[in-house]
Amino acid sequence: PFGPPPPRAATPPLQVQQRREELAAARREEEEVARAAAAKQSQLELERAKQQQLQQQREEQALKAKKIEEELAVRQAQIDMANNKAAELARAEAKSQVARGVASTGELTTRVSFRVKCSTDPGECLGVCGSADAVGMWDAKKAVMLKTGRGEYPCWSGEANIKLSQVGECLRYKYIVKGANGACRWEDAIADRVIQKDKGTAG
Incomplete structure (x- = not known):
């Protein structure tokens, strides 16, 4: 009553070749997408590195500017102190000259x-x-x-x-x-x- 199963029909060679080509095209597309993603990631990392370098340069410039301002403030304080001392000496000398003038001329x-x-x-x-x-x-x-x-x-x-x-x-x-x-x-x-x-x- 039961016999062997009927033989499976063989896939035509043309269909096999088309399937292989489709799989190869899909793999190439996946590889291209992966390469594009890797390139994008590399570009992002490069941009981040540039931003970090610029930030570091800004911080260094800010430190230099602050140091220069502090040095200028110290120099200005020294100049002001010297000017005040010179003014005091000038006033003292003027008073001395007045006293000498009164003594000599009456x-x-x-x-x-x-x-x-x-x-x-x-x-x-x-x-x-x-x-x-x-x-x-x-x-x-x-x-x-x-x-x-x-x-x-x-x-x-x-x-x-x-x-x-x-x-x-x-x-x-x-x-x-x-x-x-x-x-x-x-x-x-x-x-x-x-x-x-x-x-x-x-x-």
């Missing part, structure tokens, strides 16, 4: 301090000129030039030893602005400033 003088707030253009400086020899006797070329400094601008200050015999009851003066080319501008918005004989600070 003429009394008084020290007048000038201090004013004024904004200037680059290259300009402020001076005071008035009715005594010590402040130029109204000659701008002989005016007492005031000083300012870091942390003080726009305030300017200076001193002058005024002969009491020249001022009468008061000293009259004006502030001037002298440019880098030597040209002077007088303040003209107000009348002459006045210091009474018993006062020693001007504004």
Whole structure:
């Protein structure tokens, strides 16, 4: 009643060849995708390495800039200290000269301090000129030039030893602005400033 199974039909050679070609094409496509993914990964790693290098360079530059700023701050502090010391010595020398002048000539003088707030253009400086020899006797070329400094601008200050015999009851003066080319501008918005004989600070 039962016999052997019927023989299986053989696959035609043409179909076998087509199947092999399809498998080979699929493998090539997979390999190409894998190579593209590897290239992309390599490019990403290269970009990350560049970013890390740039970040390291920025950090090094920031450290260098900070070090330079610290060195400049130290130098500026040294300069300010030296300037303050020089100013103190100059004031002491001026007082000594006044004392020697009074002793030798017998003429009394008084020290007048000038201090004013004024904004200037680059290259300009402020001076005071008035009715005594010590402040130029109204000659701008002989005016007492005031000083300012870091942390003080726009305030300017200076001193002058005024002969009491020249001022009468008061000293009259004006502030001037002298440019880098030597040209002077007088303040003209107000009348002459006045210091009474018993006062020693001007504004």
